[in-house]
Amino acid sequence: MKNILNFKKSILVISILLLTACETTSSRLLDSSVGKSAVELRSIQGRAFDTKDQNKTLRTIIATLQDLSFVIDKADMELGTVSATKLDSSNQGFGNTGYMLRMTVSARPVGNRTLIRANAQFNITPVVEPKPYQDFFVALEKAMFLTAHQVE
Amino acid sequence: MGRIFKKSIIFISMLSFLLTSCIETIPPEALIFNKDTLANRQLQTRKFETKTEKELLSAAAGVLQDLGFSLDESAPAVGVIVGSKNRDATDSGQVVTAIALAVLFGSNMAIDKHQKIRASLITRPSETGKGHLLRVTFQRIVWNTHGAISKVEPINEALIYQEFFDKLSKSVFLEAQKI
Numbered sequence: 001m002k003n004i005l006n007f008k009k010s011i012l013v014i015s016i017l018l019l020t021a022c023e024t025t026s027s028r029l030l031d032s033s034v035g036k037s038a039v040e041l042r043s044i045q046g047r048a049f050d051t052k053d054q055n056k057t058l059r060t061i062i063a064t065l066q067d068l069s070f071v072i073d074k075a076d077m078e079l080g081t082v083s084a085t086k087l088d089s090s091n092q093g094f095g096n097t098g099y100m101l102r103m104t105v106s107a108r109p110v111g112n113r114t115l116i117r118a119n120a121q122f123n124i125t126p127v128v129e130p131k132p133y134q135d136f137f138v139a140l141e142k143a144m145f146l147t148a149h150q151v152e
Numbered sequence: 153m154g155r156i157f158k159k160s161i162i163f164i165s166m167l168s169f170l171l172t173s174c175i176e177t178i179p180p181e182a183l184i185f186n187k188d189t190l191a192n193r194q195l196q197t198r199k200f201e202t203k204t205e206k207e208l209l210s211a212a213a214g215v216l217q218d219l220g221f222s223l224d225e226s227a228p229a230v231g232v233i234v235g236s237k238n239r240d241a242t243d244s245g246q247v248v249t250a251i252a253l254a255v256l257f258g259s260n261m262a263i264d265k266h267q268k269i270r271a272s273l274i275t276r277p278s279e280t281g282k283g284h285l286l287r288v289t290f291q292r293i294v295w296n297t298h299g300a301i302s303k304v305e306p307i308n309e310a311l312i313y314q315e316f317f318d319k320l321s322k323s324v325f326l327e328a329q330k331i
Contacts (some may be wrong), residue, residue, distance in 0.1 A: 029197070071272045088304070088305070132178050
């Protein structure tokens, strides 16, 4: 009886170890635990705007990010990318130092349109919910004076 | 004994559930314009009667250097300059509190030690077609004596921006005079 109990305990310990080991580098690097396919993510994080002016689009993205309290980290006209970080202390308190939201937005021309793709990470967690991106594109629409079209 | 095994399984499942449900999510207001958006935009933006955007960017880079910032990134095609500097973050009030707590209770309270201050300067042609607009934004990350991040925050004090733009006005003038 004692042997069976020890065996069960060992199985339990091994399975816990295996489970925790599974959640390491591979899944975190590939973000395979977020539960969204590449197509789903592109649909959530991308919108098309009826403009061919990439420079103006990038400048508007930068201005929108600044309005949303981001500080720009990097910008590249050639690649059409902007990265920015928002530090927020509004919920700062005991044990809470505030949050860090990092966002990269890219704009590339496709035909007569510009395809804008955004992706964000909140502290150390990827943002994959649709709502924050909807909010971002609503803000960008206002600044662009253009409608954001859902990407198929 | 089987019951103990079952109980431990239930306990571990509950613990795992609690741990996974603790994953932090983005606050709902994070990517929405708020009541301070317009005020901050006004506070952080000034118009300069410069002939070219490059002239303003160059003057702005000069001010960042005057203030001891190192330039991390520049993309003049979209009017971007980014700089940062590391500075002391000791707060005398915190030091007094830490000493008092150490004397009274023997505790080792962490106090702010150093900080990284970041600045991004963005220029764009004015909508009126004359001159250029420059928007600067600052933020900082503070580390404490235990090596942990104690604060991350935007810097929105009006006086800081006012002083920065005063310096920039002078720099734009010097730049125009090729000094």
